[in-house]
Amino acid sequence: MNNKYQILPFRFVRFNDSEYLLTNDVGEYIFLTNDDFEKFINKDLDTSSTIFQDIASKQIATTDNVNDVVKMLATKFRTKKSILRDFTCLHMVVPTLRCNSSCIYCQVARKNIDDHEADMTKKTAKNVVKTIFQSPSPYIKIEFQGGDPSTYFEMVKFIIEEAEWQNLFKKRELGFVICTNVTLLTPGMVKYLKKHKCEISTSLDGPKELHNINRPLQDTIHTHEKFEENIRMIRKICGDNSVSALMTTSKYSLGHFKEIIDEYVRMGYNNIFLRALNPYGFAKQYKEKIAYPIEDFINNYIEGLDYIIDLNKNGTFFIEGYAALLLKRILTPFATGFVDLQSPAGVGIAGAIYDWDGNVYVADEGRMLARFNDFYFKLGNVNEDSYQSMFNGEKLHNIIKNACTECLPMCSECVYNPYCGADPVRNYSEQGDMVGHRPTSDMCKKNTAIIHHLFELLKKHDPEINRIFWSWIN
Amino acid sequence: MDTITFPITLIDKNKLLVKIDLRIYAKESVNAACYKFTNKFFVNQQISSESESVINVIFESKNEENISEETIKSFCNELIDQQVRYNTNLQFGHIRDLIVEEAFKPVNQ
Numbered sequence A: 001m002n003n004k005y006q007i008l009p010f011r012f013v014r015f016n017d018s019e020y021l022l023t024n025d026v027g028e029y030i031f032l033t034n035d036d037f038e039k040f041i042n043k044d045l046d047t048s049s050t051i052f053q054d055i056a057s058k059q060i061a062t063t064d065n066v067n068d069v070v071k072m073l074a075t076k077f078r079t080k081k082s083i084l085r086d087f088t089c090l091h092m093v094v095p096t097l098r099c100n101s102s103c104i105y106c107q108v109a110r111k112n113i114d115d116h117e118a119d120m121t122k123k124t125a126k127n128v129v130k131t132i133f134q135s136p137s138p139y140i141k142i143e144f145q146g147g148d149p150s151t152y153f154e155m156v157k158f159i160i161e162e163a164e165w166q167n168l169f170k171k172r173e174l175g176f177v178i179c180t181n182v183t184l185l186t187p188g189m190v191k192y193l194k195k196h197k198c199e200i201s202t203s204l205d206g207p208k209e210l211h212n213i214n215r216p217l218q219d220t221i222h223t224h225e226k227f228e229e230n231i232r233m234i235r236k237i238c239g240d241n242s243v244s245a246l247m248t249t250s251k252y253s254l255g256h257f258k259e260i261i262d263e264y265v266r267m268g269y270n271n272i273f274l275r276a277l278n279p280y281g282f283a284k285q286y287k288e289k290i291a292y293p294i295e296d297f298i299n300n301y302i303e304g305l306d307y308i309i310d311l312n313k314n315g316t317f318f319i320e321g322y323a324a325l326l327l328k329r330i331l332t333p334f335a336t337g338f339v340d341l342q343s344p345a346g347v348g349i350a351g352a353i354y355d356w357d358g359n360v361y362v363a364d365e366g367r368m369l370a371r372f373n374d375f376y377f378k379l380g381n382v383n384e385d386s387y388q389s390m391f392n393g394e395k396l397h398n399i400i401k402n403a404c405t406e407c408l409p410m411c412s413e414c415v416y417n418p419y420c421g422a423d424p425v426r427n428y429s430e431q432g433d434m435v436g437h438r439p440t441s442d443m444c445k446k447n448t449a450i451i452h453h454l455f456e457l458l459k460k461h462d463p464e465i466n467r468i469f470w471s472w473i474n
Numbered sequence B: 001m002d003t004i005t006f007p008i009t010l011i012d013k014n015k016l017l018v019k020i021d022l023r024i025y026a027k028e029s030v031n032a033a034c035y036k037f038t039n040k041f042f043v044n045q046q047i048s049s050e051s052e053s054v055i056n057v058i059f060e061s062k063n064e065e066n067i068s069e070e071t072i073k074s075f076c077n078e079l080i081d082q083q084v085r086y087n088t089n090l091q092f093g094h095i096r097d098l099i100v101e102e103a104f105k106p107v108n109q
């Protein structure tokens, strides 16, 4: 028996009573029986055996020259981390805090529709755009958030046109997104957005009763009707796939994922992103009213995902976005940037948010913390600070140093590390520091459970499920 | 609990002591295994006064609940897993460093 081999970097977990799951930094994975795992780590596997060949094909062990394998793995690792190359490309801008909704989970100190106290000034807007274009990224996406940006459409237009003007010289790949409840959009506004290639992103929390509980408009009880009417109007002007939608799970959504998914199908969507609430900005009493244990979300998510798989099996093409993102990381060598789940975390280096007063935060959640006078994640202000001091300053360096799963306690050894990400803002606000404490982290619990479930599905080797998964990531 | 008697001592209904032999497990492995249980327990580690090569780990349940046998078994398995990580990392830790160094090497070098 020839058993001379070099074990290459890998992580592992006891996946179930009889098997181990092994992964490596570039996202390759393999299941080994307990017996094979023991033989493998004790270097007792025969290198001519099929099982060793499988392990070697995943680059978890090798009989070749280690330097050559290092070069190959380094190339794959570089590809996986290539999202870092472009630096900040998502720039979220808050033209105003005014809003005509009263969403039950809103964490913004929103203003009434006629209260102009928190409207961005033209001077600030110009400085925001100037700062954005100092980013070295060849791609610039400006995403309008709020409040509801449609309540201050003049400022949205001002920023779009200012950015287009700057881009005549800067020549970046420039795109816009407006995140809105769509109810205030008029055909004229929609035509403007279409002309300026501004995508429209909205929120749909489920069927009428649920949507109206989660996201009531202030001036009518017919929120969902108004929403649906305007979606139809936008689609008529911009086309069938012109409005993407996001859902948020409130306490009232639990137990209703099937109906929520059905509503997305009914409304003509072919995807959903089943998203848990991040209630970290709430006062305790309020949190108790709308939040729920993460285990409840996990159970609902898994039921929802299984229901979506059944829909696909029955001929309806429909994607669950979070699973699709994770599957792309598990099944392909490609890089997938996702600001909320990457390592290093996307805070500041992939996305940043510019508040109405010119304050720049590394993430929207950093802006929420500022509501409670905690400015830890404020990088500066566009009216006072230079791009260099904000985006290459000690603060952002320090945040990023604490935002790599490769070196965070427990993450560094976690088998799901190559597919997961860090969230220093969430750790800070929920657990008191940016490093966080994985044994009690809800985010960790959620990701562990969901990734584990996906691996269980992959392990079934069910050709139909595999076909569905590949159709989601292609 | 009575099926595992040594090296585990029940100090109180929600508190127990596990003696770990440092000739078998590295301190790093013990620490990493303990860390994973800090969601449910207050964990205290001390070198035994009887022997330098024994570490006493005291688990105290955070919610006053009795500590189940299942938990202790999981801890023992976790210790083994952590030691495997420690041992394998000694074999390939330097290779991981080389991969990262190579991946982020400036292209003009």
Ligand code: SF4
Pocket (backbone or CB within 6 Å): A405, A410, A411, A412, A414, A415, A416, A417, A420, A421, A438, A443, A444, A445, A447, A448
């Ligand atoms: S957050 Fe949890 S699941 Fe994700 S890498 Fe860290 S330990 Fe693993």
